[in-house]
Amino acid sequence: MFYSVIIPVYNRPQEVDELLESLTQQTYTNFEVLIVEDGSSDKCDHIVPKYQDKLKITYFFKPNTGQGFSRNFGFDQAKSDYFIVFDSDCIIPSHYFQAVEDYLKDNPVGAFGGPDKAHESFTAMQKAISYSMTSPFTTGGIRGNKKHYGTFHPRSFNMGISKDVYEKVGGYKITRMGEDLEFSMRIIKAGYQTALIEDAFVYHKRRTSLSQFYKQLHFFGRARINVGRFYPEEVKLLHWFPALFTLGFLSLPLLYFIFWPLAAMGLGVYLLFLAVNFSSSLAKNKSIKVAILSMATSFTQLTAYGVGFLKELVKPSTKTK
Structure with a gap:
């Protein structure tokens, strides 16, 4: 299966560099990458050429509209049957796309997501924040756990949707303030199944200070x-x-x-x-x-x-x- 990776970015060139480097290490390589620069002043246009020989990558610059509508922009340009959204502060383990491919072959769901974890290179503070954001003692088990609370709602730091979902449900209706939750809820209410793919995790850097x-x-x-x-x-x-x-x-x-x-x-x-x-x-x-x-x-x-x-x-x- 062919995938389209949509990465909205706002003033984060160093993060994009690390993310793209991790995508060059994938064991499953049948995907394209769309970088959507959301009106940044500190652009990553000088980063993208480093990877043009290693990835099927396209760079877009657009006026600032927020991350939700920037993802919609990427969906409109995508050429695949499944769209995957990453936040720019993620690092993708080498098996990610193979895990998604293996799951979707037998379970062609409308939307999916995966957990987030702390990479060994993260600072102590980043690891502590990662712990708090994934611990059942602070989240009640609703963020990327196998035994999560209620129906799984994919979050757009690590989220995939089918082209059919986008065409029938539409994209993000709000661009921030819970845009991914609203989108997931609308997908589920439209009758599509969602799935947590445990092995399709990402290393999410999140914030660096309290x-x-x-x-x-x-x-x-x-x-x-x-x-x-x-x-x-x-x-x-x-x-x-x-x-x-x-x-x-x-x-x-x-x-x-x-x-x-x-x-x-x-x-x-x-x-x-x-x-x-x-x-x-x-x-x-x-x-x-x-x-x-x-x-x-x-x-x-x-x-x-x-x-x-x-x-x-x-x-x-x-x-x-």
């Missing part, structure tokens, strides 16, 4: 409410957990003055949460430094998402495109 991570997760919290404006039934009890986690933590000082034993019990719950994440990360990463940082990233993840969720919840009900 402050950047906070901003990203704050945005994710807002995005869940924005998606709920399109599909109210998709804001479930599980998605409220970070907000409740945040409100509970903020209420501890007040609770101390009202009834301090209850505040002490509450504090104990939060300390237990940190200890569990430390132990889980240590078992996974075999690094005390990463495990310590994982406590900070897990706490940051839930509070940042919770604050964003609550702030967007009280805003006027307007759909952000």
Whole structure:
């Protein structure tokens, strides 16, 4: 099968270089690559020529419209029966396309996705962030786990759709603020099956500092409410957990003055949460430094998402495109 890889990029030439280098290492090579430069000032047009002899690659520059609509632009140029979207901060393991090919031969689903993992070259902070973004203690098992919560919704850092889906369902209707969730929900509601291909994972670099991570997760919290404006039934009890986690933590000082034993019990719950994440990360990463940082990233993840969720919840009900 022939695949089209769509990579929207905005001011990330170094990331694109690393991503393209990983694509040259694929064991299955029947794919094209479309780089969609979304109005960047720091362009990657000087990176692409390095790979023209190694990949079937095409570079496009367009005015800035956001990542969702840039992916649509790429879909319109694609020549295959399956379109695959990667974020520019991903590194693709050499077996990725072979894993996808092997799965789709027997399971021709409408949309699919894969997990994300931390590469051995990542910094300790990046590994800690990767842990928090994939741990069942912080995500409830909804992000790329085999036993995930509910129907699997592919996320566009690592997502594939059939050409038929694009032609019948359309592409992204919103360009940011939960655009991939809205797209996945629309695909599922149209009757298409989705699949998690466990072996089709990517190494996702994500953010490199707690402050950047906070901003990203704050945005994710807002995005869940924005998606709920399109599909109210998709804001479930599980998605409220970070907000409740945040409100509970903020209420501890007040609770101390009202009834301090209850505040002490509450504090104990939060300390237990940190200890569990430390132990889980240590078992996974075999690094005390990463495990310590994982406590900070897990706490940051839930509070940042919770604050964003609550702030967007009280805003006027307007759909952000």
